[in-house]
Amino acid sequence: MKITINQAPQYAGQEVTIGGWLLQKRGSGKLQFLQLRDGTGFMQGVVVKANDEALFDTAKGLNQETSMYVTGMIKEDERSSFGYEMEVSGIEIIQSAEGYPITPKEHGPEFLLDNRHLWLRSRKQHAVMNIRNQIIKSTYDFYFDNGFKKIDSPILTSSSPEGTTELFHTKYFDEDAYLSQSGQLYAEAAAMAHGKVFTFGPTFRAEKSKTRRHLIEFWMIEPEMAFYNHEDSLVVQEQYVQYLAENVLENCKLDLEALGRDTTALEKIKAPFPRISYTDAIELLHKKGFDDIEWGDDFGSPHETEIANSFDQPVFIVNYPKAIKSFYMSTNPEDPRTVLCADLIAPEGYGEIIGGSERISDYDELKERIVESGLNADAYEWYLDLRKYGTVPHSGFGLGLERAVAWFSGVQHVRETAPFPRLLNRLYP
Numbered sequence: 356m357k358i359t360i361n362q363a364p365q366y367a368g369q370e371v372t373i374g375g376w377l378l379q380k381r382g383s384g385k386l387q388f389l390q391l392r393d394g395t396g397f398m399q400g401v402v403v404k405a406n407d408e409a410l411f412d413t414a415k416g417l418n419q420e421t422s423m424y425v426t427g428m429i430k431e432d433e434r435s436s437f438g439y440e441m442e443v444s445g446i447e448i449i450q451s452a453e454g455y456p457i458t459p460k461e462h463g464p465e466f467l468l469d470n471r472h473l474w475l476r477s478r479k480q481h482a483v484m485n486i487r488n489q490i491i492k493s494t495y496d497f498y499f500d501n502g503f504k505k506i507d508s509p510i511l512t513s514s515s516p517e518g519t520t521e522l523f524h525t526k527y528f529d530e531d532a533y534l535s536q537s538g539q540l541y542a543e544a545a546a547m548a549h550g551k552v553f554t555f556g557p558t559f560r561a562e563k564s565k566t567r568r569h570l571i572e573f574w575m576i577e578p579e580m581a582f583y584n585h586e587d588s589l590v591v592q593e594q595y596v597q598y599l600a601e602n603v604l605e606n607c608k609l610d611l612e613a614l615g616r617d618t619t620a621l622e623k624i625k626a627p628f629p630r631i632s633y634t635d636a637i638e639l640l641h642k643k644g645f646d647d648i649e650w651g652d653d654f655g656s657p658h659e660t661e662i663a664n665s666f667d668q669p670v671f672i673v674n675y676p677k678a679i680k681s682f683y684m685s686t687n688p689e690d691p692r693t694v695l696c697a698d699l700i701a702p703e704g705y706g707e708i709i710g711g712s713e714r715i716s717d718y719d720e721l722k723e724r725i726v727e728s729g730l731n732a733d734a735y736e737w738y739l740d741l742r743k744y745g746t747v748p749h750s751g752f753g754l755g756l757e758r759a760v761a762w763f764s765g766v767q768h769v770r771e772t773a774p775f776p777r778l779l780n781r782l783y784p
Contacts, residue, residue: 361395363429363439370444372426373398377417378478379459387414389443391425396609397478399432399440400425406444413446420452420476436612464768471775482610483772486603487760491555493602494576497595498553503578506545508538508554513734521561534559539751540683540738542579543714546749547741553578570757570769579751585685585695585713588750589671592699592709593626595754596669600624603763616765620702623668630671633693636662653679660704669708673697682728683721684712697752705762711752718742 358371375393382388389400404411417423426445432438457473467474474480498505511525511532523534538554545552558575580588600621603611611618631639636658637650643661648654654662654672663670674693677686684694696712715721721742725732732739760772 359395360391360393360398363396363398363437363441366429367431367439368429370426370428371441372424372445373441374424374449375422376476377419377421377423378476379419380414380417382415387411389414389417389425391441392476392478392481396437397481398437399435400427400443401440402443402446410443410446413448414443417446417448418452418455419458420455422449422452423447424449436609468770475774478613479766480771482607482613483760483764483766484774485610486607486764487756487772489603489606490599490756490760490763493599494555494595496602497598498578501551501591503551503553504545504549506538506542506549506552506554508535508541508556510535510557523559523561534561536560537575537753538577539579539753542577542751543738543749544741546579546581546751547745547747550582551578551580570773573758573769573773574756575753576756577751577753579749581747581749583750584748585697585750588711588713588752589630589697590626592671592697592711592752593628596628596699596708597624597626599759600763611764614764614766616763621763625668628669628671628699629666630673630697631662632673633675634690636672639665651676651678656704656706659700659706663700663702663704667702669702670700671697672700680712682724682730683714685715686720701762703762703765705758708759708762709752709754711750713748713750716742716746716748718746 356369356371358366358373360373360375373391373393375391378390378392378397380387380389385404387402389402391398391400402411402414424447425441425443427441427443429439429441432440455473456470457467457477475484495505511527512535513530513532522536525532525534536558538556538558542552542554554577556574557572559572560569562571578591580591583591604618604621634650637648640648640658640661645658645661648658662672673696674687674690675696676692677684677694680694680696684696687693687695694712696710698707699709700706701708715724718739722732722739725735757769757772761769764772766772
């Protein structure tokens with residue numbers, strides 16, 4: 356009977372066949388221990404020389420990443436985190452791999468990224484992708500269970516949601532077009548039709564990746580909610596992040612263990628999250644000895660890390676200066692210098708996980724902000740229409756998938772969490 360490794364616990368005491376690859380092996384004069392993987396998990400296969408000397412010799416000669424069918428008895432093994440192993444009685448080699456470049460020795464990050472198509476097979480990278488997959492599943496579950504509809508926004512757009520020049524330019528027949536920075540503006544249009552929606556797709560930034568936190572291409576989850584003010588949106592953000600943390604902790608135990616992840620910080624993620632205003636955050640930084648930032652400046656990585664270290668949970672920094680935020684954010688009525696927005700900063704130095712705001716709902720105010728920002732008002736005419744025909748208060752936010760995966764996984768580089776990152780002028784064929 357053919358099964359997969361993750362099904363092995365259901366077949367304890369039975370002989371089965373598994374198709375997989377040899378991750379690595381070790382042995383003695385009497386035993387060969389084969390570390391097997393099949394995409395669903397990892398399991399040890401044991402070959403006993405006394406049982407079958409020819410089979411033992413076959414196992415001893417296997418190379419790393421050789422593909423094969425392995426047959427044997429599934430047995431409980433309390434010493435392994437998986438809890439089961441196979442006593443091997445047969446090996447059918449499909450292809451004997453030769454010279455696999457990623458050996459058990461240490462390799463530098465550039466070498467591993469150049470071999471990303473193979474590095475994905477490693478135990479830790481497998482664990483990261485499992486966590487990424489769980490976050491994706493949990494995202495759909497959370498939003499569908501809470502009455503959101505998924506919409507798909509265009510990848511090619513005629514304008515910039517963020518109002519910047521960091522866009523990948525192309526031609527759409529005889530018109531200028533750009534790779535999307537965000538699905539937000541289109542999600543706002545959909546929210547006026549469906550109430551609560553979310554987009555989930557690739558986004559692009561035409562800037563070189565200069566830190567471990569940034570990618571040129573990444574995936575973004577962006578909910579938009581009609582009749583939701585800024586405070587309402589913050590509650591959704593808290594609930595969503597807590598839900599993700601709970602699901603990762605519950606369903607990715609072996610993956611977190613494989614990564615050596617200290618789960619203490621994840622276990623503390625419980626709503627409501629602490630909040631600090633931008634103005635108070637600047638004062639906090641000055642008290643901590645930071646003299647390289649003043650009111651009106653945006654935070655850098657060291658600033659965000661220091662602010663996060665002052666709390667034991669993710670923290671919202673709210674009400675940033677209007678001048679450093681996007682044109683569509685509503686003015687804060689309590690301080691017109693600022694807008695009704697928030698960045699959710701993760702602990703442990705992982706930086707901004709979510710950025711969100713209440714959107715301007717007044718036609719005249721939005722048009723004025725578009726002009727003030729130096730944007731072409733004609734390109735945003737359709738966006739302004741949303742304020743002409745039945746405008747309502749509405750809010751939304753975006754969560755960067757790769758950065759969230761890095762945080763939950765405890766890995767140091769965001770680019771480790773993307774299956775095939777395009778960064779630093781490296782393009783994969």
